[in-house]
Structure formats: structure tokens, C-alpha cells
Amino acid sequence: MRPDERDLDEEIRGHLALSVKERIERGEDPETARLAALREFGYVPAIRDSMRRVWYARWLDAAAALWQDLRIGLRSLLRAKGLAATIVVTLALGIGANAAIFSVVRGVLLRPLVNRDEDRLIYIRQSAPGLGADNINFSVPELSDFKARAKTITAFGDFSTVEFTLIGLGTEPRVIKAGVVGGSYFDVMGLRPVLGRLLNAQDDGPKAAGAAVLTYRFWTAALNSDPTVIGRTIRLGPRNATVVGVLEPSVPYPADTEIIANVVTSPHHLGATMVTNRTHRMTELFGRLAPGTSLDAARAELTAIHAAMVKEHPEGYLPTAHVQVTATLLRDQIASPARTILLVLLAAAAVVFVIACSNVANLILARSVRREGELAVRAALGAGQGALRRTLLAESLVLCGAGAVLGVLLARPFLAMVTRYAARFSIRALDVTVDASVLWVGAGLAMAAAVLLAFVPRLPSPHASAGLGLTSGSLRITPGTNRRLRAFATTQIALSFVLLAGAAMLLTALVSLQTAETGYDMRHVLAFDIPPSATGVAGPSAVDFYQEATRRIRQLPGVEAVAVGSFVPWRDAGLFGPGVSFAVEGYTRAEGEGDPTARVRLIAPGLFDVLGMRRLSGRDFTDDDGAEAEPVTIVSQSVAQRLFPNGDALNRHMWWTDPYFGSVPVHRRIVGVVADVDDESVRREAAMTIYMPVRQVGFGGRLFVRASGDPYALVPAVTRAIRAIAPEQAVERAATLEDVRAAVLSPERVNAFVFSGFAGIALLIAVVGVAGVLAFSVSARTREFGVRLAVGSAPRQLLARVLSEGLVIAVVGIVVGAAGGYALARLAAKVFFAVPLPGVLPVAGASAVLIVAAVVASLIPAARASHVDVMQALRSE
Amino acid sequence: MPKTPDDARLELLQGTLDMLILRTLQWGPQHGHGIGQAIRTQSDELLKVETGSLYPALHRLEKRGWLKAEWAVSEANQRAKYYRLTAAGKAQLSREQDRWSQLVHAIGRIMNPTPASEE
Numbered sequence: 001m002r003p004d005e006r007d008l009d010e011e012i013r014g015h016l017a018l019s020v021k022e023r024i025e026r027g028e029d030p031e032t033a034r035l036a037a038l039r040e041f042g043y044v045p046a047i048r049d050s051m052r053r054v055w056y057a058r059w060l061d062a063a064a065a066l067w068q069d070l071r072i073g074l075r076s077l078l079r080a081k082g083l084a085a086t087i088v089v090t091l092a093l094g095i096g097a098n099a100a101i102f103s104v105v106r107g108v109l110l111r112p113l114v115n116r117d118e119d120r121l122i123y124i125r126q127s128a129p130g131l132g133a134d135n136i137n138f139s140v141p142e143l144s145d146f147k148a149r150a151k152t153i154t155a156f157g158d159f160s161t162v163e164f165t166l167i168g169l170g171t172e173p174r175v176i177k178a179g180v181v182g183g184s185y186f187d188v189m190g191l192r193p194v195l196g197r198l199l200n201a202q203d204d205g206p207k208a209a210g211a212a213v214l215t216y217r218f219w220t221a222a223l224n225s226d227p228t229v230i231g232r233t234i235r236l237g238p239r240n241a242t243v244v245g246v247l248e249p250s251v252p253y254p255a256d257t258e259i260i261a262n263v264v265t266s267p268h269h270l271g272a273t274m275v276t277n278r279t280h281r282m283t284e285l286f287g288r289l290a291p292g293t294s295l296d297a298a299r300a301e302l303t304a305i306h307a308a309m310v311k312e313h314p315e316g317y318l319p320t321a322h323v324q325v326t327a328t329l330l331r332d333q334i335a336s337p338a339r340t341i342l343l344v345l346l347a348a349a350a351v352v353f354v355i356a357c358s359n360v361a362n363l364i365l366a367r368s369v370r371r372e373g374e375l376a377v378r379a380a381l382g383a384g385q386g387a388l389r390r391t392l393l394a395e396s397l398v399l400c401g402a403g404a405v406l407g408v409l410l411a412r413p414f415l416a417m418v419t420r421y422a423a424r425f426s427i428r429a430l431d432v433t434v435d436a437s438v439l440w441v442g443a444g445l446a447m448a449a450a451v452l453l454a455f456v457p458r459l460p461s462p463h464a465s466a467g468l469g470l471t472s473g474s475l476r477i478t479p480g481t482n483r484r485l486r487a488f489a490t491t492q493i494a495l496s497f498v499l500l501a502g503a504a505m506l507l508t509a510l511v512s513l514q515t516a517e518t519g520y521d522m523r524h525v526l527a528f529d530i531p532p533s534a535t536g537v538a539g540p541s542a543v544d545f546y547q548e549a550t551r552r553i554r555q556l557p558g559v560e561a562v563a564v565g566s567f568v569p570w571r572d573a574g575l576f577g578p579g580v581s582f583a584v585e586g587y588t589r590a591e592g593e594g595d596p597t598a599r600v601r602l603i604a605p606g607l608f609d610v611l612g613m614r615r616l617s618g619r620d621f622t623d624d625d626g627a628e629a630e631p632v633t634i635v636s637q638s639v640a641q642r643l644f645p646n647g648d649a650l651n652r653h654m655w656w657t658d659p660y661f662g663s664v665p666v667h668r669r670i671v672g673v674v675a676d677v678d679d680e681s682v683r684r685e686a687a688m689t690i691y692m693p694v695r696q697v698g699f700g701g702r703l704f705v706r707a708s709g710d711p712y713a714l715v716p717a718v719t720r721a722i723r724a725i726a727p728e729q730a731v732e733r734a735a736t737l738e739d740v741r742a743a744v745l746s747p748e749r750v751n752a753f754v755f756s757g758f759a760g761i762a763l764l765i766a767v768v769g770v771a772g773v774l775a776f777s778v779s780a781r782t783r784e785f786g787v788r789l790a791v792g793s794a795p796r797q798l799l800a801r802v803l804s805e806g807l808v809i810a811v812v813g814i815v816v817g818a819a820g821g822y823a824l825a826r827l828a829a830k831v832f833f834a835v836p837l838p839g840v841l842p843v844a845g846a847s848a849v850l851i852v853a854a855v856v857a858s859l860i861p862a863a864r865a866s867h868v869d870v871m872q873a874l875r876s877e
Numbered sequence: 878m879p880k881t882p883d884d885a886r887l888e889l890l891q892g893t894l895d896m897l898i899l900r901t902l903q904w905g906p907q908h909g910h911g912i913g914q915a916i917r918t919q920s921d922e923l924l925k926v927e928t929g930s931l932y933p934a935l936h937r938l939e940k941r942g943w944l945k946a947e948w949a950v951s952e953a954n955q956r957a958k959y960y961r962l963t964a965a966g967k968a969q970l971s972r973e974q975d976r977w978s979q980l981v982h983a984i985g986r987i988m989n990p991t992p993a994s995e996e
Contacts, residue, residue, distance in 0.1 A: 003936075007958075010958075014908065014951075014955055014957035015910045015928070017955045018908070018910040018911075018953055018957060019910055021955065040928070041928050042928050047929050047932055050929060050932070050933040054936040054937050054940055055940060
């Protein structure tokens with residue numbers, strides 16, 4: 001058994017104590033005895049060390065030898081500063097990128113939530129794949145059914161998102177997103193307050209006093225963590241509420257709200273429609289798994305309950321909608337939008353790392369060939385294979401260690417970039433920080449690289465004659481080494497190709513989205529949100545307000561036209577849910593076909609002209625299409641073409657068949673047809689849309705202003721004009737359609753940007769790799785070129801020869817990359833998710849970039865080859 | 878007790894310390910200090926073992942499996958590490974003793990050639 005440090009100390013202490021005792025017994029006084037014993041014993045640390053050496057001799061020797069090797073390695077690398085720097089920077093890029101991405105993956109996908117017992121907290125969703133709607137929420141009657149019947153779930157929490165005009169915190173009336181929750185919500189979520197209290201069962205129901213909890217982010221960011229906010233009364237639309245507490249920092253889901261209030265604050269939640277209408281779905285549902293129940297059991301039970309509900313209330317579930325219920329752990333639900341993109345990023349980072357390693361391997365291989373003489377001398381002097389490997393290992397450790405240190409330093413700014421990017425997909429990315437795990441990843445990658453690199457070079461074989469290497473000391477490149485160098489360079493090109501093609505694919509998609517014809521006048525139209533002053537308030541007063549506001553704004557200088565609408569293209573995507581079913585006179589649906597569905601948009605007269613949409617036939621709405629007048633509607637081209645193939649849509653009638661619009665259908669006469677636009681998705685698809693006049697519905701909420709000059713210059717004047725009529729009206733999010741679209745496209749842009757970044761790094765490394773291989777190959781063949789020149793080769797021929805070598809590497813790399821990338825995509829499609837394959841243009845573009853890069857990289861070595869001094873080359877041996 | 882001046886002491890021959898330690902432990906377990914004292918007294922104060930060589934030697938012998946160490950409380954009521962001869966250690970002792978006798982015999986014959994042995 002190996003004694004440990006304490007053992008050794010105690011043994012020495014025991015010895016001294018015995019020695020002192022003995023001397024005292026002999027009559028010496030204690031002080032002299034102690035000193036004498038110590039003097040007799042000798043220098044304690046040295047003796048202890050000599051004891052330790054007995055046990056740890058081999059380790060200590062090895063460490064000393066490695067230390068020696070490290071020092072030699074460092075010194076020999078300092079002589080090759082350029083090479084060392086290239087290697088360190090290359091590795092640092094690879095390690096830094098990987099460490100950063102890994103931190104984000106860990107923080108977003110793997111870290112548990114702060115919620116109590118978060119592994120039992122589930123999220124339940126109702127979707128209608130038949131309508132293409134992946135979340136249709138739940139209605140109050142549905143929630144009651146689940147509560148009454150479910151046994152695998154102990155408690156349900158409900159949450160719906162509404163917009164309130166908030167007055168009382170801050171200076172301006174502001175429209176905020178708020179959650180409206182039942183009394184069980186916070187208990188189910190398992191969250192705690194950092195200040196005050198959260199909402200509980202006493203806050204539930206229509207009789208409770210209005211109460212609101214602030215989210216941590218809102219409290220810290222907007223209110224400077226002001227503790228006096230507790231107990232303050234705020235106005236939420238028409239109702240009052242008292243701030244009762246501040247929620248602990250937690251992941252906001254499904255919506256990032258600023259406050260969370262009880263149902264009494266939302267008149268809409270207390271109305272009959274909300275409480276009794278089975279199809280009035282606006283609640284998100286959370287649940288706590290009962291102890292000992294698995295998620296699968298809960299899923300099965302929820303599905304069974306749902307099936308029974310559908311059977312009991314067939315009117316609430318359109319058969320073609322295929323309404324269904326799913327349940328997931330909340331943690332997975334939150335991570336899911338980010339999962340794909342993070343895994344792709346992780347793969348890209350890994351590819352960059354492999355490229356970096358293979359490039360470094362190349363450089364080291366080339367260097368070791370130059371050092372073959374030195375290694376041969378050392379072998380001849382008796383250094384064993386192990387000792388030589390250790391020398392190489394020490395050198396690559398120095399390189400990779402430096403690379404890792406720099407990489408971890410780089411990881412911090414990388415991480416800042418990646419988190420900002422990943423936050424678009426998962427809010428959790430925002431609190432990812434560089435932690436110890438980055439260091440471990442960095443160190444691990446560096447060690448892996450170091451060991452790998454130490455085994456790349458071939459050692460001088462003890463059996464082969466070392467004579468050549470020893471005597472001539474000049475460079476000899478063996479075909480084997482050359483092949484290996486080329487293989488590494490080809491690998492780099494192949495992997496770079498995969499990344500480049502991916503980046504090119506994203507870029508072309510982005511460009512086509514950005515330059516797509518939208519059907520709108522993007523540049524001159526300014527959109528505002530002017531939300532109703534409280535949820536659900538609409539009607540004649542709103543119409544009057546719109547009328548007066550547009551009248552005043554129209555008179556402002558610089559305003560060409562103005563109109564109220566209900567939906568800002570792209571920004572309001574999803575606001576009105578999926579399409580609504582309707583019927584038209586003269587169209588009988590085919591057997592088994594459901595009613596057609598269309599998007600509903602409410603518009604004021606003149607909006608088409610403000611937005612620059614083409615009107616195809618009939619007329620626009622006018623101010624005469626009021627509440628008392630004949631109900632009218634305008635349809636989009638695709639509605640007219642599909643339901644009235646003979647082109648006689650005008651003056652026919654349509655009516656909504658969705659129960660949301662009431663049981664007695666209002667027949668509306670079609671008075672106009674407009675061109676199709678797609679205001680939900682930036683990928684333009686023909687969208688059946690039906691427009692109704694704001695004046696007949698009493699709801700708008702969006703304002704569109706067409707400017708003759710700079711649109712943004714109008715913002716203060718428009719705001720003032722509106723506030724002059726309604727001082728508490730919020731006027732928000734002014735933006736031109738162009739900017740709205742740019743904002744909506746920003747994830748695509750960032751995707752393309754990040755990927756291009758990776759591809760750029762890869763390309764850079766690959767160019768260095770190809771240039772390095774060719775430069776090495778040229779300098780090793782100086783003599784060959786000399787001979788060629790001597791026997792009459794033209795310098796141009798040599799130039800072409802080296803260039804063609806570079807081209808061969810590039811072409812082989814591209815072919816291998818294309819084949820490998822295709823195989824990888826197929827594999828990924830099987831294991832994770834479908835990966836779109838790039839089209840011809842991106843592939844051709846990526847190939848062209850790589851070939852040009854290879855030619856450029858070959859130019860310098862090629863030029864050197866063609867300028868070889870014949871005499872010197874021939875004399876060089 | 879008369880003290881032997883340091884220069885009157887004998888230097889241990891290379892390689893003999895191990896044997897002396899094994900020999901000392903033949904009469905039972907002993908701690909490091911005790912072993913050092915025993916060698917000194919038994920050699921009439923002529924041999925003095927430096928702690929700097931004694932302890933590494935003890936650990937070397939323990940590592941080779943010739944000694945076994947365990948903690949115990951000494952007669953002077955002090956916790957100390959006691960070394961005990963193992964079976965392998967006993968075998969080693971007899972081997973070393975044989976080698977030592979041969980060595981003494983061989984060196985003796987060179988240093989003090991007796992006419993009788995000259996044939």
C-alpha cells in the first residue's frame with residue numbers, strides 16, 4: 001500500500017518525538033533535546049522527499065522528462081514563430097467556436113429549469129394539423145373537462161396572453177403583453193416570488209380583487225428593481241389591479257410577458273363567450289404529473305379524454321381539422337425551437353474543428369519531415385521510439401495548450417455572439433455564461449488534438465538505414481508523406497465545401513426572400529399599432545375614433561394617404577389564428593371536402609391604395625359601408641378564382657360558417673376583388689383572404705400612413721394627432737413595411753450570417769492548408785525542378801504543373817465533399833431532422849469559390865517552382 | 878556513556894544497510910528510530926545510520942515486499958510506524974547473509990593472505 005503525504009509526515013513526527021523523549025530520559029532539558037533531535041535528523045523536507053521518491057520514482061522521472069521535453073519543444077517552436085502562430089490561431093478558432101457552441105447547447109437543451117420538480121412539469125397543447133395550425137390553445141369548457149377527468153395529472157395551470165394598456169408604472173400609457181392566469185397557475189409552475197407574493201386560489205374567480213405579479217425582467221429592467229412597487233395600484237385597460245409581488249427569474253413560456261394578472265383584470269375572460277364557448281380557445285395549459293406517473297401514461301390519458309370530448313361535442317371539432325392533444329415536458333417544449341439550429345451549429349463547429357486539426361496536422365507533418373534529420377540523429381544516439389514520440393507529444397502539447405488558452409479566451413466573445421443569436425430561438429440562451437465546462441471542453445479538445453498530432457509524423461525506423469538522413473541533412477520527401485499531406489488538404493477542401501454549400505444555400509434563400517415581390521409598396525408605408533384601450537373593447541366608439549384620427553392625420557403635411565387596418569403584414573403573423581371557414585353562394589363543395597377557409601382582415605376604405613395593393617375589379621369599401629348599410633366584403637384573387645372559376649365573383653354572397661361568427665350567418669355581398677398578398681409568411685404563397693369593412697365590425701387596431709417623404713419623420717406628428725383625441729391611447733411600433741419585413745427576416749439573416757462565418761473560417765483554413773502543402777511539395781522538389789529546367793522545360797510548364805496539382809486537390813475535395821455531404825444529409829434526415837439539400841446554384845457557387853481559392857493558394861508556390869535557380873538546385877546535393 | 882567522535886565512526890559499505898535493517902528486524906517489529914538506535918548500539922557506536930538513508934531504505938524494502946509497515950503505539954506511548962519482516966524478507970535476509978559471508982571471506986583472503994591457503 002502506498003503511503004500518502006500525511007503518513008510520511010506522521011512517521012517523521014513519531015521519529016522526532018521518540019528521539020526527544022529518549023534524550024529527556026537521559027537528562028537533557030527539553031529545549032536542547034528538541035534541537036538536538038532535529039539536528040540529528042537532518043533536513044526534514046529533503047528526507048521526506050527522498051521517501052516519497054521511493055514510491056513515486058517513475059512518475060516523477062516521467063514528469064521531469066516531459067518538463068524537459070516541453071522546454072525543448074517551446075524553444076524549438078520559438079525558432080519557427082510563423083508556423084507556431086499559424087497552428088495556435090487555427091486551433092484557437094476551432095476550440096473557441098466549439099467551446100462557445102457547446103456552452104449554449106448545454107445551457108439551452110440540457111440545463112434543468114428553475115421550476116420546482118421541473119421533471120414533472122408538462123406542457124399540453126391542442127393542435128389542428130388538418131388546418132395547418134400547430135397550436136389552437138384550449139377553451140374554458142375543454143379545460144374543465146380535463147380537470148374533471150384526468151387522474152395522471154394532479155393539477156392544471158392555465159395561462160392566456162392578452163394585451164393591456166398599462167397606466168401607472170412609468171410615464172406614458174404603454175401597451176404591454178400580459179399573462180392572465182387562474183389561481184393554480186403559479187403553484188403548478190412551481191415558481192417562487194422574490195418580493196411580495198404570487199397569485200393563488202384566493203385571486204381566482206370574478207369576485208376577487210385585481211392583482212398582478214411583475215416578471216423579474218420587467219421589474220429589474222423597466223423599474224430599476226424598485227421595492228416600493230408592491231402595493232401600488234395600476235390600471236390595466238379599464239380595470240384596476242394591485243401589484244402584489246415580483247416573480248423569480250424564470251423562463252417565460254409561452255410568451256415573454258411583463259406582468260401576470262388574475263382573470264378579474266380581463267373583462268374578456270369573464271364574458272360568456274370565454275366561459276361557455278367550447279371553440280373560443282385562448283388558453284395555454286400546463287400540468288403536474290401525479291407522483292409515479294410517466295409522461296407516456298399522461299399522454300395516453302389526455303388523448304383518451306380528448307377523444308371522448310370530441311365525441312360528446314362534435315360541433316366543436318371540425319373533422320377535417322384532425323384536432324389532437326400532445327404533452328411534453330416543459331423543458332423540452334422550450335428547447336424544441338432551438339434544438340435543430342443548435343445541433344446544426346454544433347455540427348458546423350465540429351467540422352471547423354476537424355478542418356483546423358487536419359490543417360495543423362499538415363503543418364506539423366511538413367515540419368516533421370524537415371526535422372527527419374534531427375530525429376534520425378536522436379534515434380542514432382539511442383533515443384527510443386517512445387522518447388521520440390514524447391518529444392513530438394511535448395511539442396504538440398505546447399502548441400495545443402497555447403491554442404486551447406487562446407481558444408477559451410476567444411470563447412467568451414464567440415459565446416456572446418452565439419447567445420444573442422440563439423436567443424431568437426430560445427429565451428434560455430440569454431443566461432448562458434462561460435463556465436468551467438468551457439474550460440473542460442477546450443482542454444479536452446486540445447488534448448485530443450495534441451495526442452492525434454503527435455502520432456501523425458512517421459518516426460525514423462530503427463531498422464531502415466538512417467544514413468541518408470544523417471549525412472545529407474537535406475530534405476527528402478517520401479511518396480508516403482506526400483500522399484498524407486495531400487489527403488489532409490483534400491479533407492479540408494471537402495469539409496469546407498460542405499460548409500460553403502450550406503452557407504450558400506442559406507444566402508440564396510435569404511436573397512430570394514429579400515428581393516421577392518410582395519404586392520405591397522414597402523418603402524413609403526408606415527405601420528402603427530393603435531391597440532384598443534383595453535382587451536376586447538370595440539364598437540361604435542372605436543369606429544368614431546378611427547374616423548376622427550384618420551381625418552386629422554390626412555391633413556398633416558407629408559401624409560399622402562392614411563387608413564385603418566387590423567393586421568400589419570408579417571409582424572402580426574398568427575394574430576388571427578388559422579383560416580376561418582366560410583361558404584359562398586353558387587359553390588357546392590365536393591364530397592368529403594370541408595368548407596373552404598380564408599384569412600379574415602378588417603380594413604377601412606382606402607387601405608388597398610395606402611398599401612399599394614392592386615385592385616382587380618369591383619370597388620373599394622367606402623364610408624357608406626357602415627353598420628346600418630348592406631353587409632359587404634372584398635375577396636382576394638385566389639378566392640375569386642377558386643370558388644368562382646367563371647369569373648363572376650362580383651355581387652355574389654359569402655357567409656362565415658365558423659361558429660365564432662355566431663350561429664346566424666350574415667350574408668355579405670362581394671363588391672370587389674384584389675390581388676393576392678401573403679401577409680402571414682415571408683415566403684409568398686397565394687393566400688385566400690376575405691376583407692370586411694372596419695365600420696361594419698367595429699375593430700381595427702392598426703394604422704397605415706403613406707408618406708411622401710421620410711416616413712419616420714411623421715411619427716411624432718401622428719402620435720400627437722392621435723393623443724389629441726384620446727390622451728390615453730397607445731401609439732406604438734411605428735415601422736415601414738420594409739423594416740417590418742427585415743425584422744421578420746432577421747433570423748434567416750442571422751442564420752446565413754453565422755453559417756457564412758463558419759464557412760469563411762473553414763475556407764481560410766483550407767486555403768492556408770492547400771498553400772502550405774504545395775509550398776512544401778515545391779520546396780522539397782527544388783532539385784527535380786532544377787533538373788526539369790535544365791533539360792528544357794519552360795518555366796511556364798512548371799507553373800502550370802504546380803497549379804494543376806492544386807486544382808486536383810480542390811476538385812477531388814469538392815467531389816468527396818459533395819458525396820460526403822449528401823451522405824451526411826441523408827444520415828441526418830434519418831437520425832435527427834430533414835436537412836434541405838442545396839440547389840445547383842449554391843453548389844456551383846461553393847465549387848467556384850473553392851477552385852478560385854485553390855488556384856490563388858497555388859500561385860505563390862507555383863511561381864517559386866518556375867523561378868528555381870537551375871545551378872543552385874543541381875548543386876544543392 | 879562515552880561518546881564516539883564522528884571521525885571514529887565507520888562509513889557503511891554500499892548495499893549493506895538493507896541487510897542490517899533486515900537483520901535488526903529479525904527479533905521483532907521495530908520503528909525507524911528504534912532500528913537506527915539498534916544498529917548503533919549493536920555496532921558499539923561504530924556505525925551510525927543517517928535518517929536520510931534509513932527512511933528511504935525502509936520504504937524501498939517495504940515497496941519490495943520484504944517489510945510490512947503498520948501503525949502502533951510505542952512503549953514510550955508514541956504513535957509510530959512499525960516495520961515487520963515478511964516471509965519474503967526473511968528469505969532475502971538469509972540470501973544477503975550468505976552473500977555477505979562469501980564477500981567477507983573473499984575480501985579477507987585478498988587482504989590477509991595466509992600461507993596455509995597458498996598451497
